[in-house]
Amino acid sequence: MTRSRKVLACATAVAVAVVALIVVWAVRDDSPAGPAAGPSDSTRAASTRNKVERLTQRYELVDLDGPERTEVRRRGDGAVVATLTVGARTVVVAGPQRRFTEPAATSAVVESTSWVRIAPRPWQPRPGLDEDLAGWLLDQIEDDSPPVDVLGAAMQYLAAAPDGRNEDGVRHIGDAGFGYVHTTDERDGADFYDYLEIPWKFPDTGRVKPSKRWDRQLDCSGYVRLVYGYRFGLPMLNAPVNTTVAGLPRTAASMAAYARSVLVAAGRTPSQPPAKLSAVQPGDLVFFALHDDPSLITHSGIYIGKDQHGEMRFVSSRSTVDGPSFGDVRGDGVIDSGYFGQRLRRVIRL
Incomplete structure (x- = not known):
């Protein structure tokens, strides 16, 4: 091969290599965004792990007894920002301060930074x-x-709470009356679906229709079921139960005895009030014996916190004020003294 031909062949080879390199670069640069363009599986896993890392870096989890629970404390100042109870779904979270008042029924004011949430x-x-x-x-x-x-x-x-409708058009908030009759011949009360004026399908008894008798009314357990069940998704049952269930039974007595929960306080005997209430926290369910039998639970409510006098307030649907109230009409609305305090029998945490 002559010198000129060798030079030409060498130049051609170099040109081909350059073109190939340009093509490869172009293909890499112009390739469409696919799975590789998004986060990899390892990146996504790291992002998920970061939730735990962020929690444990910012907060300390401290396990306590009486009842078994875990306090989430902010690192730095040690402030308790959440309390989770072993076996319970209700979680108390520290949030903005707010005031609960009911001037028509009490002069009590409950100022609280406790926000009660339902964990998954x-x-x-x-x-x-x-x-x-x-x-x-x-x-x-x-x-x-x-x-x-x-x-x-x-x-x-x-009383006087304004009406509100949800995304389905159901009037799900607003002033509720008290609906319950308890005589030797009849026991009947207003459940949450009676107040809502809608039919409801229960897992144990199927579909039921609201009673026009109890339009916009609630008995005590119906009120608890409206809040914890309808509003926040805890399961609800309709038929009588005689064993522990993962949900809210229909009556106050069956709720106290059979709702899967954590026992917070109870008397030494079924006819006595609890001796200590120091473990009670906002959102706990409270149960009372209000009739002749001192051991028969007939009333239920929700503990909301201490008022300006340090008294422990609860809210429930009552005949004395014709609906939900934490007031003092015919009995102070507190669980640590007076009419209801003497008749308190059990406190549980859902």
């Missing part, structure tokens, strides 16, 4: 905090504009 499942501490629950808890703790909680919803049925 009961709290069970174990090595390796659950990722989903960690994310849920972070959302609750760090929400500067928290949505309505259990206590806020409970206040939406007091």
